[in-house]
Amino acid sequence: MQTESTQVAIIGGGPSGLLLSQLLHKAGIDTIVLERQTRDYVLGRIRAGVLETGFVELLRKSGAGARMDREGEIHHGFHIAHQGRLDRIDLARHAQGQTVMVYGQTEVTRDLYEARDAMGGRVLHEVQDVVLHDLKGAQPHVTFIHDGAERRINASFIVGADGFHGVSRKSIPADILREYEKVYPFGWLGILSETAPAAPELIYARHDRGFALCSMRNSRLSRYYIQVPLSDKAEDWSDDAFWQELKRRLPEAVAEQMETGPSIEKSIAPLRSFVAEPMRYGALFLAGDAAHIVPPTGAKGLNLAASDIHYLYEGFADYFLRGEAGGLDSYSAKALARVWKAERFSWWMTSLLHRFPDMSPADLRLQQADLDYLFSSEAAQTSLAENYVGLPY
Structure with missing residues (x-):
């Protein structure tokens, strides 16, 4: 068995693992990243693209932010459509000048791969049978199969950034790990199209037929x-049916001027809230989706991963x-404090804007009253804006 050593072994070659590897490399700390999939597969994932201020600064610090700064779009606010009208949340006004950056997660990952390549970073793809060993002992290490050969990496620490279905969280004993989950009774049917956006800023829509975004x-990719119900499948929806239903849920003025076209990607994502505690077990640290999932309504998934990496x-x-261990010792408590606040915000946004199957007429009136209050209260808009741009690290 081939054996080598590193200071930090990182399981998962998505944006979280790559960002941590890049930051540590620039600080002179050695890492090796292990990824189960091919690079093309990782870059083929279509994900969200609303970046908090903290994430933007981290990407710049890593040396991978130049294209984001050239091509990304700074958004100073967003709209909520309800009762046939558009109301705007002014982020810059209510969050002390802070904004968000619209830049796709796929592009973030591509930039991080290029940065890793430029620095000679070690990223091993198509690794199989990853097993974490001796996490509470004197010799933490990872074994795996790569290019048909058994390999071992000894490391001072191991970071599990391998997603919800990865091996890292499952390596924490069941009597130690606590998991909290809420599954929502609907999903999001999403399409990507080579069309102009419906508006210069995002539109979140609350409608009796259901949520839309x-x-x-x-400027040419929307x-x-x-x-949609969880029973739906993406192939059940033609492009024409999707556009018709989307327009029904938007104010008439928006729907009438919307550019439509063939989809280049179409999928349905279920919604869930999930948190695993603790986020550290011995030499193992969990980060990103390995430790927590949020419904995408509040644009917090990738951004929560970024705060973990910070x-x-x-x-x-x-x-x-x-030679100071305090930051690592406090990691789980500090990360989880921010995670739970983001979980609360994402749950609130989801509850505010979605039509739940068991909602009574009274529930619907209360939901609308919540929106009416939001846009009548400076304090409520400030709270939303502060959470949307990202709470401080």
Whole structure:
């Protein structure tokens, strides 16, 4: 068995693992990233693209933010459609000048791969049978199969950034791990189309037929979603049926001027809230979807992963460069405090804007009253804006 050593072994070659690897490399801390899929597969994932201020600064710090700054779009607000009208949340006004960056997660991942390549970073793809060993002992290590050969990596620490279905969280003993989950009774049917966005800023729509979202990747690439039952399948929906249903859920003025066209990607994503505690077990640290999932309504999934990476980067830098373990020791508690606040915000946004199957007429009136209150209260809009741009690290 081939054996080598590194300071931090990172399981998962998505944006979380790549960002941490890049930041640590720039600080002189050695890493190796293990990814189960091919690079093309990772880059083929279509994900969200609303980046908090903190994530934007991390990407710049990593040296992978130049294209984002050239091509990304800074958004100072977004709209909520309800009762046939559009109301705007002014992020810059209510969140002390902070904004969000619209830049696709696929592009973030591509930029991070290129940055890793430029620095000679180690990213091993198509690894199989990954097993984590001796997490509470003196010799933490990872074994796996790569290119048909058995391999072993000894590491001071292991970071599990391998997603909800990865091996890392499952390596924590069942009597230690606590899991909290809420599954929502609907999904989002999303399409990607080479069309101009419906509006310069995102539109979240609350409608009696269900939720809708108008988003974008750039001036000629749009991303749209509608709420659908979990029993639906993407192939059940023709492009024409999707556009018709989307327009029904939007104010008439928006629907009339919307550009439509063939979809280049179509899928249905279920919605869930999920948190695993603790986020550290011995030498293992969980990050991103390995530890928590949020419904996408509040645009918090990738951004929560970024805050995990911020805490881990600071903790590893303190440990390896200054001999201080406090940042790593406090990682789980600090990360989870921010995770639960983001879970609450994402749950609230989802509850505010979606039509739940068991809602009574009274429930619907209360939901509308919540929206009416939101746009009559400066304090309520400030709370929404502060959460949307991202709470402080």
